Structure formats: C-alpha cells, structure tokens
Amino acid sequence: MAPQRFREQYDQIQRSMPDVPLAIGPDDAGEFLYEKGVVLARDGEEARLVEDTVRQHFTTFAGLTADHVRRASPETNRSGITRIQVADPGQGDGGGDPAVAGALRALREPEGRTGRRLVSRNHVVSIAVNACPGDEPVPVEADAQPNPAVADGAHTPDSAVGVLVIDTGLMNDYRSYPLLAHTRGDAQVEECGDDGILRQYCGHGTFIAGLVAAVAPNTDITVRGTLNDAGAILESEFGEKLFEAVDQDGWPDVISLSAGTSNGRTDGLLGIDAFMRELRQQRTLLVAAAGNNSSATPFWPAAYADLPGFENAVLSIGALRGDGEFGACFSNHGAWVKAYAPGERLTSALTGFETPVPYVYQHSTYDTCRYGFGYACTCRHPRHTGVLSDEGGSGKPDQVMFEGLAQWSGTSFATPVAVGMIAAHMTARAETDPRKARTQLMDGNREVAEVRGANVPALIPATWSPTPVALPSTRT
Incomplete structure (x- = not known):
C-alpha cells in the first residue's frame, strides 16, 4: 500500500515541476525521486573529471558538449554544485533512468582513488515525506x-x-x-x-x-x-x-x-x-x-x-x-x-x-x-x-x-x-x-x-x- 501513496505523490510533484522530468529510484523501487538525465558533481576539477569519465565510458553520449554543463561562479553558487547532463531527459518514462545509473557506476572507480564521492543523482527534496506528510490535515x-x-x-x-x-x-x-x-x-x-x-x-x-x-x-x-x-x-x-x-x-x-x-x-x-x-x-x-x-x-x-x-x-x-x-x-x-x-x-x-x-x-x-x-x-x-x-x-x-x-x-x-x-x-x-x-x-x-x-x-x-x-x- 505504501508504494501506491508514493506514486500518487510522484504524479503530483511532477505536475508541480512540469519542466523537470522526474524518475523514481533506485531503479523504480519507490524510495526517492530524482531528475532524469542529470547528475551532480562539485564544481571545478571534479566536475571535469565526471564529464570526461562519462564521455569515455558512454559512446551513446558522444554528443555531450560543454553546453550541457552549467557552471556558476563561486559568487553566485555557494553550494559549489554543477549539473551535468548525461542523456536526453525526455526519453523513457519515470520508472528509473538507466543513463543516470550508468553514469554513477562509471564513477565508482575514480571515487576509490579520490577517497570521496564524486557524483550523485539530483534528488527531489520534499516536506517529510512518502513524499508527503504522514497524512493530510x-x-x-x-x-x-x-x-x-x-x-x-x-x-x-x-x-x-x-x-x-x-x-x-x-x-x-x-x-x-x-x-x-x-x-x-x-x-x-x-x-x-x-x-x-x-x-x-x-x-x-x-x-x-x-x-x-x-x-x-x-x-x-x-x-x-x-x-x-x-x-x-x-x-x-x-x-x-x-x-x-x-x-x-x-x-x-x-x-x-x-x-x-x-x-x-x-x-x-x-x-x-x-x-x-x-x-x-x-x-x-x-x-x-x-x-x-x-x-x-x-x-x-x-x-x-x-x-x-x-x-x-x-x-x-x-x-x-x-x-x-x-x-x-x-x-x-x-x-x-x-x-x-x-x-x-x-x-x-x-x-x-x-x-x-x-x-x-x-x-x-x-x-x-x-x-x-x-x-x-x-x-x-x-x-x-x-x-x-x-x-x-x-x-x-x-x-x-x-x-x-x-x-x-x-x-x-x-x-x-x-x-x-x-x-x-x-x-x-x-x-x-x-x-x-x-x-x-x-x-x-x-x-x-x-x-x-x-x-x-x-x-x-x-x-x-x-x-x-x-x-x-x-x-x-
């Protein structure tokens, strides 16, 4: 019964974010929501490493260009996070995103060398949650x-x-x-x-x-x-x-x-x-x-x-x-x-x-x-x-x-x-x-x-x- 409520909320949140295609994760398991076709990395060298690794491991994404990477200067982005597009977010449905999952897997080896995580899904943060309060008023x-x-x-x-x-x-x-x-x-x-x-x-x-x-x-x-x-x-x-x-x-x-x-x-x-x-x-x-x-x-x-x-x-x-x-x-x-x-x-x-x-x-x-x-x-x-x-x-x-x-x-x-x-x-x-x-x-x-x-x-x-x-x- 809990997954039913989660999917109801997925539909409602997706309607509230019509310009942001969403997926259910991990792999459609119904634990969280995230933005399709996009991963997050820290701005600067780590973002470039993520982008290079994605290019190297996924020939499907050979069309990825610098235009896909949105970097903001430290003066306007104190969180220091870059969104990197790894696939067409318009493809597929909300039942998980194989491209994002593949990008996460590709970065596991560099993570071991640097000692910290380099990449993440772009999750939906919502008021506590299933993705809703415990009930309605x-x-x-x-x-x-x-x-x-x-x-x-x-x-x-x-x-x-x-x-x-x-x-x-x-x-x-x-x-x-x-x-x-x-x-x-x-x-x-x-x-x-x-x-x-x-x-x-x-x-x-x-x-x-x-x-x-x-x-x-x-x-x-x-x-x-x-x-x-x-x-x-x-x-x-x-x-x-x-x-x-x-x-x-x-x-x-x-x-x-x-x-x-x-x-x-x-x-x-x-x-x-x-x-x-x-x-x-x-x-x-x-x-x-x-x-x-x-x-x-x-x-x-x-x-x-x-x-x-x-x-x-x-x-x-x-x-x-x-x-x-x-x-x-x-x-x-x-x-x-x-x-x-x-x-x-x-x-x-x-x-x-x-x-x-x-x-x-x-x-x-x-x-x-x-x-x-x-x-x-x-x-x-x-x-x-x-x-x-x-x-x-x-x-x-x-x-x-x-x-x-x-x-x-x-x-x-x-x-x-x-x-x-x-x-x-x-x-x-x-x-x-x-x-x-x-x-x-x-x-x-x-x-x-x-x-x-x-x-x-x-x-x-x-x-x-x-x-x-x-x-x-x-x-x-």
Whole structure:
C-alpha cells in the first residue's frame, strides 16, 4: 500500500515541476525521486573529471558538449554544485533512468582513488515525506485548543530564542492567530487554486510555526517559503536556498527543517554538502525530521546526526503515535534517529481564521495500515476519499472546511515540538548556546518510548495531551 501513496505523490510533484522530468529510484523501487538525465558533481576539477569519465565510458553520449554543463561562479553558487547532463531527459518514462545509473557506476572507480564521492543523482527534496506528510490535515471542532497547549511564559524580545523554519510560507491571515503575532517571514504563494480550493501542503509552514510558539512562547520565529512548490525542490537548488535563508537574517539559534530525502547512501547529500560543512562551524542547531517512509533507510539531512562531526550540530526527530508510548506507524527509525516527539494528530494553526477555506482530499485512507500496524493510525482514520487515489473516477473526493486550527500528523510536526522544547529549555536556563541546550535537555530527559522493540528517548512537552489509541498495536 505504501508504494501506491508514493506514486500518487510522484504524479503530483511532477505536475508541480512540469519542466523537470522526474524518475523514481533506485531503479523504480519507490524510495526517492530524482531528475532524469542529470547528475551532480562539485564544481571545478571534479566536475571535469565526471564529464570526461562519462564521455569515455558512454559512446551513446558522444554528443555531450560543454553546453550541457552549467557552471556558476563561486559568487553566485555557494553550494559549489554543477549539473551535468548525461542523456536526453525526455526519453523513457519515470520508472528509473538507466543513463543516470550508468553514469554513477562509471564513477565508482575514480571515487576509490579520490577517497570521496564524486557524483550523485539530483534528488527531489520534499516536506517529510512518502513524499508527503504522514497524512493530510483534518478539521477540528470550533472550540478545539492547540495540542500541545500553550505553555506558560511570555514573548520577551531581548531574550527570545531565534527559530528559522524552512518550509512553505505563511498563510495570509496567520497573524489572526495570537501565538503567531511575533512571527514573520515569506508569504505562501498561491494558497488556493482558481476554484478557491486550498492547495495541498499550504499551511504546512504555518502549522509548524504554531507548534513552536505553543511549546516555547519566548521565540522569534521566521518562516521562509523555500518549499512553496508543492513542498518540493531539487537537491541542486536546495543547498543554495538554505544559504539564502540564513544569509537573509543571519544564522539563528535553531533551524526547524521538516524536509529531506533518502538517497540509498550513508554519507549525506552532495547538493547540501557545502551548507552542512558551514553549519558545523556555526553555533546554530539544525533540528530535522526523520521522514515518513516507515523505514530505517537514512533520510537526509536528518541522518547527518549520525555522521562524525555533526553530532552536536544536527538533531534528528522521529514521531510518536497519539499515546506517546510507541513510534507512529509512518515514522522512519534506526540508530540515526536520535529522539522522538509526539507527531500524530497534533493540533495547530492552519488557515481560515478570518474566512473559512475549503479543501479537497488528495489521498484516500486505507482499510488497514499501509505499514502493517494494528492500531487506529492515520492511514485508516478518519476515513476519506482522495482525488489522486481514485484512478477510475468512481468515488467522489471528500471536501472539508478549515476555520483556523486543524489536526495533522507526521515527523514534520514532531520536529517543531522538539524545537520548542529546546527553545523553552534555553529560556528556562538562560542558556544562549542552542547546542549546549540540546545536550542538557537530552541528558536530563527521562522519558522513553518503544520503537521497533527498542527503548528510545522521547521528548514530551508538559502541555501535550495524549490521544487514545482505539485498537491494540500488533506491531511496534
């Protein structure tokens, strides 16, 4: 069942990037998306080595010319990445790209000589993921309260913790939610379609900002709309956008990032390598979502938390189910996930505080959990029919109205809960170093949950209220 959702998302992201032919990888296995006909290399000598190797090994690509290689000067491309075209991206379908796979194989030998990877697919980075959040937003009762509830404390500009949310932009009426009165940043682009229906993923960044503000009221939150295009961006652009986000206002105390991709490797993403190396030299703490593939495969950039040299700079966050006792069905897991926070059916600001906004579901729920769990997870409940899931067009997609708060699930939302706990700890302890605060919080934490049979650190805000789990779990 999980591959069905992935392919639905492939179709939607491809529509949002009509000029970028996409393939499913590796070899149509449904783990990630990437740009067809293109590989990435570091600018300069390594890019030339990649191009020469491709020319030497693939006579099919004898027509490759310098025009295919797009180099940018260091002044305009701090990520230092070059896109190299190795085939006609218009050939074939989305079921993998043999030309790109062949180019990667051809560069394995030079990689052994240089001691580091020279080439990569150009992956699609998307808001954490299958390639989507754990579910779609759900309306709540008119008198519903945020969950986690608003913690005690006030916003004090002189001591507020700086939090940068890199996500979709802010909804136009976000200031009508009192918790976000001090929030600033980029506006969401095209909140609704021509039919007045709320577009998928709109409100994602606003929802995240609301969670941070609820757990840690003494925060200065900035939201950057880096992922406004259906929550997705190419790896080749992502590194540069990350630099732009921190350059605009300076490096913050904490970055909340609910986006990423797997890539079948254990050494990170080539496209953000320069950003991650600079992050390591800063005082900023990156808190990143572990992803929603229900997989142990490393999800980047969250999995940098497990790489030497990044232990203090990155904290990876998985999601707990509604009772806080076990991992959510969709949450990625493994030794590279360093902590878990509530991430199922959280309540925060979405949109429609001033004017109710309609939304049409894109994905249908399932009769059973798509990952094999037995409790009443978000795969199953609440029931709805979605446009992308109805191939035959026999069912009518469900439409709902949003009027302010909503309920949503995913590691996307466990992440800002953890960010809020770190920020609240900084305020309570007058700690100005976010990495020290992270260490102090983790060392002093006594909460644990069970994920796949292992006890893991659980970051549980005092104001969070568990939700009942309707059925006993048959798999944890």
